[in-house]
Amino acid sequence: MAGALQNAKRQLIKISDEDRESRFGQVFGVSGPVVVAENMIGAAMYELVYEETSGVTVGDPVLRTGKPLSVELGPGLMGNIVDGIQRPLRSIQELSKSIYIPRGINTDALDRSLQWDFKPASFSVGDHISGGDIFGSVYENSLVDNHKVMLPPRALGTITHIAEKGSYAVDDIVLETEFEGKTTKHTMMQLWPVRAPRPVKEKQTADHPLLTGQRILDALFPCVQGGTTAIPGAFGCGKTVISQALSKFSNSDIIVYVGCGERGNEMAEVLMEFPELTMEVGDREEPIMKRTTLVANTSNMPVAAREASIYTGITLSEYFRDQGTNVAMMADSTSRWAEALREISGRLAEMPADSGYPAYLGTKLASFYERAGKVVCLGNPQRQGTVSIVGAVSPPGGDFSDPVTSATLGIVQVFWGLDKKLAQRKHFPSVNWSVSYSKYTKILEPYYETTEPGFVELRTKVKEILQKEEDLAEIVQLVGKSALGENDKITLEVAHFAPSTRPSDMTFNKIKDSASDLMFKLSQMKFESPSQGKDNVKQKLDDLHSEIQDKFRQLAE
Incomplete structure (x- = not known):
């Protein structure tokens, strides 16, 4: 064993030989998912370790990537399944031939080998362009047949080159702009930090219902496209089933399903069922996976990646919202996300609040749910998009006074409370109509009066x-x-x-x-x-x- 360890150490890169030593820090200590490093000049908040930390020892080199966790946004997201930091699980399985994710593996989230049929918009050389403007479109699949290619929100300039109609990979240059003498090259892909909300022109009041296919929810406790909903309930009450039913039957254009810290067999069930499910589009049937992106971060994956997976899902949702579509995001379950926050907070020796959760739990939840809404998107042509968030909450023993449930109910506008007694009587969906409520009923009254008077x-x-x-x-x-x-x-x-x-x-x-x-x-x-x-x-x-x-x-x- 000692000989193998010495051989491994000899194969490590000698930092002083390969690069300036000042760029590297050193591991000072490891406490579960938290790594303490020294000599990290210029380090910022939220620079996290997203891999499993077992095996990391004191004195190991630490190299900063120089940017926060970002995701790749572009054609190829639909029908894909990624983990909490957007590593494509299907590609990893094909590379490793293993049911587990090998340590240190890093593959591109968007396949660089695929060619997409790019159609330029009405822009030409010499036109001015700004963030959010649509300069082309791509046929992704039969359900997402007009994937819009947009200029990143913070970019602007004068067009010096725009690609002609043809097939391109996501990292091929399709647009060049010049601003103040500096030329910038753009591909069909964008990189965006997950913790930063994507900018919009303005937020509007949502006024169209999010139909779920469950009559008790649509009739008595409706949600809107662009609304926030919580589904708290004990184990076995049907939270995951309602979330999956929303994914299958809702009137949304795009579905982003985040399995955050739930059991692996539940995500396996989703992966087995979704490819077999179809929806009617006109006179033909289409698999619903063509409009779905899955973020699978099960409970046996690293804690820090579980904490990041919620942000990955909402950033993907905002990207499709900016194209002018209605997006529904399912987060199953935010309780596991809060438990990841609690574990990281405890390792950082922060002052605990109720039940050991950090004092900033409510702020974190609010910053997540506030990224939902109906907006007027940046850029031209003018368009509207929505992001609806449905968060499942798993309070221990179905106790609605749990800190995560209490904080969530203070933020969301719709509460679908699930009852253990109804579930035991095989009454599904086990929605308790005496405790559930919706604050959108007044907003939706004009819609109901128009479509169904009385x-x-x-x-x-x-x-x-x-x-x-x-x-x-x-x-x-x-x-x-x-x-x-x-x-x-x-x-x-x-x-x-x-x-x-x-x-x-x-x-x-x-x-x-x-x-x-x-x-x-x-x-x-x-x-x-x-x-x-x-x-x-x-x-x-x-x-x-x-x-x-x-x-x-x-x-x-």
Whole structure:
């Protein structure tokens, strides 16, 4: 063992022979994911070690990359799966032939060997161009058929060269600009630091619903495109299932799914299911992976990379938002991200707050959720884009007073609370309608009045019935259903159908139009004379009851 160690040390680069020693620091100490180094002149905040630190020893050389963690943005992101620091897992598996990520491996996030059909926009040599302007487009796949190529937000100048229509790799130069005598070359790819929000022209109020495909969520607790939602719930309540359902069925153009610190089998399930799922586009079916990017950072990956994966996902979302699309980002789960913050904070000997989490937990969560919203994008042509964030929260034992849950609920506008008791009764989605809420209902009222007049009144009535049913349920548990009045018994029966199983189109107007003859018979029922005999009258009423049941059965079908 000692001989192998000496051989390994002899093969290390001699720093003084290869480079100026002043550029390198030295490891002073290692404490879990935190590495303390000395002689690091010019080091800045958030210069982190994203690899596993086991095996790093005191005295090892440390070289700064000179830039914060940045991601590559460009054609080739759709259908890809990366880890928390944007290393493509499929490419790594093909290179290493292993189910694990080898230490120290570093591959390009965007494949440099692929050629993309670039179509220049209406710009020509001599035109002025500024950050966010679209100077070309790329056909990525049949769902993302117009991937816009934009100038980086902080760039500007006069065009001196623009590529002609043709096939180019993401690192080929397609645009050259000149500003104040300095020429800058641009490719189809951008680099952007993950912790810095991408700039926008202005933020707007979101006013269009984010449809999930789950009727209880869309009807009672709606979210908007550009909104923020939290899904707290205990283990087994269906948080991941709701997140995956959003990815599969929502009305978003782009899906970014971040598996942050969750179990590996859950991400494996996503990877197995998503390629098989399809969506209808016009008259054809397309795999939903064509509009999806997966960021997989499971619980056995390094803690620092888990902390960074949330920022990687939101930066990818902002890039597609800047193209004028509606993006939905699923973060599953922000509790694991907060636990990574807690571990790093503890290693740094920072003052702990509630349950050991750092005192700045709320600030970190707010800075993440505030990157959602509906915006007017930078550059020309003018366009609007949205980023919707749906964050799953995993409080221990389903305790909603957990610090992460409490801090999250103070930030987000929609709360879909999952109930362990409903999940145990196999009631899915296990949304507890008595604790869940949405602050977007007023904003969406004009939309509902335009698309379905009367919907708001029906929703209010449904909530009243459900609230009354909850009050009656307590009485039933104490004294039994037989102690209730007839009206209360009817309310209980109606409430069993109200949550999600009864379509909203069965309105009174529809019943009146299709069953006018029955309405007339009901009005004539009071004129039945007892002189006809009890059995005769009872038979007529039984026949009328059967007709009513048959009519409602036809309406339901």
